[in-house]
Amino acid sequence: MFFLNILKCILEVFEIHSKKQLNQDNKLSIRYLAGKLSNRVLFFDSSDKINSLYYSLRINKQSEHKINRNMKKHLLFLTILSLFIACKNKETDSSKDEGEYAHLLSTAQTLFQPISSVKMEEPDPDKVLLGKHLYFDTRLSGEGNISCNSCHNLETYGVDNLQFSPGDAEGTVGGRNSPTTFHAALHKMQFWDGRAADVEEQAGGPILNPLEHNIKDEQQLVNRLKEVELYHELFSNAYGSDDPITFDNLTNAIGAFERTLMPESRFDKYLEGDESALSNSEKKGLMVFIDSGCITCHSGVALGGQMLQKFGLYHDYWKHTESKEIDYGLFDISEDESEKYFFKVPGLRNVTHTAPYFHDGSVQDLKDAVRIMAKLQRDVELSDEEIDDVTVFLESLTADISDEIKKSPFES
Ligand code: HEC
Numbered sequence: 243m244f245f246l247n248i249l250k251c252i253l254e255v256f257e258i259h260s261k262k263q264l265n266q267d268n269k270l271s272i273r274y275l276a277g278k279l280s281n282r283v284l285f286f287d288s289s290d291k292i293n294s295l296y297y298s299l300r301i302n303k304q305s306e307h308k309i310n311r312n313m314k315k316h317l318l319f320l321t322i323l324s325l326f327i328a329c330k331n332k333e334t335d336s337s338k339d340e341g342e343y344a345h346l347l348s349t350a351q352t353l354f355q356p357i358s359s360v361k362m363e364e365p366d367p368d369k370v371l372l373g374k375h376l377y378f379d380t381r382l383s384g385e386g387n388i389s390c391n392s393c394h395n396l397e398t399y400g401v402d403n404l405q406f407s408p409g410d411a412e413g414t415v416g417g418r419n420s421p422t423t424f425h426a427a428l429h430k431m432q433f434w435d436g437r438a439a440d441v442e443e444q445a446g447g448p449i450l451n452p453l454e455h456n457i458k459d460e461q462q463l464v465n466r467l468k469e470v471e472l473y474h475e476l477f478s479n480a481y482g483s484d485d486p487i488t489f490d491n492l493t494n495a496i497g498a499f500e501r502t503l504m505p506e507s508r509f510d511k512y513l514e515g516d517e518s519a520l521s522n523s524e525k526k527g528l529m530v531f532i533d534s535g536c537i538t539c540h541s542g543v544a545l546g547g548q549m550l551q552k553f554g555l556y557h558d559y560w561k562h563t564e565s566k567e568i569d570y571g572l573f574d575i576s577e578d579e580s581e582k583y584f585f586k587v588p589g590l591r592n593v594t595h596t597a598p599y600f601h602d603g604s605v606q607d608l609k610d611a612v613r614i615m616a617k618l619q620r621d622v623e624l625s626d627e628e629i630d631d632v633t634v635f636l637e638s639l640t641a642d643i644s645d646e647i648k649k650s651p652f653e654s
């Protein structure tokens with residue numbers, strides 16, 4: 243029996259390898275393997291190593307050859323390790339009978355982390371208060387028609403549920419779907435193509451974008467805010483009395499506010515160890531999510547937000563999403579052919595409520611988005627039942643958002 247198991251494991255791991263090698267995407271095969279292995283109650287350790295390997299690859303393109311060699315070594319290491327762990331695990335699986343979801347929690351804990359595990363600096367309440375005012379203030383737009391909250395409405399999970407959002411100037415509309423601001427600060431990079439490093443850097447973008455806030459330049463906005471008594475008070479509380487109203491302080495304060503947009507969901511409770519936080523059908527969905535390899539990209543505390551990946555690894559995305567325009571994603575910035583159609587893997591928290599989906603809001607129904615993902619990123623056809631299961635699981639990622647967070651500071 244034991245030897246039969248070992249044999250099965252060897253075949254299985256071998257199959258994983260050969261399948262992924264066909265797809266000659268080394269980065270992905272490593273992440274995939276890590277995911278597949280974590281399935282079998284694996285190591286935090288190695289998946290961290292894989293992440294750093296992945297990042298060094300992105301950052302340090304010149305030494306790609308060297309890294310490829312390292313990756314091969316790493317793959318070998320993983321294979322050997324996987325044989326041991328996978329086989330050992332199967333053995334214990336069959337000898338214990340603890341119910342269907344017995345190992346699910348510990349597996350999930352190696353793949354995802356609850357919000358409470360994130361080490362966040364204690365927010366400065368004065369900066370947060372200022373940031374919240376700025377977030378809701380239409381004075382931050384050219385004609386005074388919009389605020390951050392117009393497109394990232396905190397009443398509706400940080401989005402406007404439109405395919406493309408209208409800008410401040412009449413008739414203008416953006417070319418990408420507005421992502422949610424909730425939990426965005428957990429991401430390693432901002433925007434669909436990752437072009438801003440963090441929420442502070444990001445905040446300057448929309449203000450000066452003619453299709454969004456449509457402010458001419460930094461000085462125009464600073465002058466405008468200097469005319470408002472309230473802002474003299476709020477800025478000097480947060481940044482001291484020496485010329486506090488600056489564009490840098492403004493983006494810093496908005497960022498500080500966004501860092502507080504971290505409401506928790508039932509999935510967090512589950513990851514903290516409360517087995518009863520998820521229903522059995524949600525657990526079943528979580529299993530399908532893991533087994534379908536979604537975790538290769540959607541893992542960690544935000545279930546995404548940690549890397550850029552090709553949208554359409556196996557097929558042209560626009561043939562499945564019926565997108566009218568083809569967006570090259572990261573390629574438009576890097577002009578690197580190998581980065582065509584690369585987009586940030588979005589986080590999946592609150593995803594049930596942030597339709598429409600994908601960078602161009604081309605897909606309205608979450609079930610379609612799940613089906614398309616499996617097809618494009620994993621070349622797998624999920625059954626209707628599996629799609630339903632995953633969708634049920636995704637609902638457990640919906641945060642409980644307090645009225646306090648949603649309320650505009652300008653309302654009395
Ligand atoms: C007119 C609609 C609109 C307004 C107003 C707007 N945004 Fe956005 N926001 C977007 C769109 C569209 C994107 C995605 C653009 C892209 O990736 O190219 C985005 C991206 C973001 C992101 C990145 C999230 C992620 O997951 O990558 C953050 C954070 C954000 N906006 C915050 C803000 C803040 C803060 C303000 C106010 C200063 C603001 N936005 C104003 C539409 C808007």
Ligand code: HEC
Nearest residue numbers: 534536539551553585586587588599600601611615616619
């Ligand atoms: C190889 C990486 C990868 C894998 C595997 C993957 N995804 Fe994605 N996912 C992405 C990327 C990249 C996007 C953004 C695509 C775009 O809009 O340009 C995305 C977008 C999504 C979205 C839309 C989110 C939004 O806010 O618009 C959902 C839902 C989703 N994925 C679910 C899944 C599910 C379920 C699976 C498993 C069947 C899965 N993904 C597997 C990379 C991946």
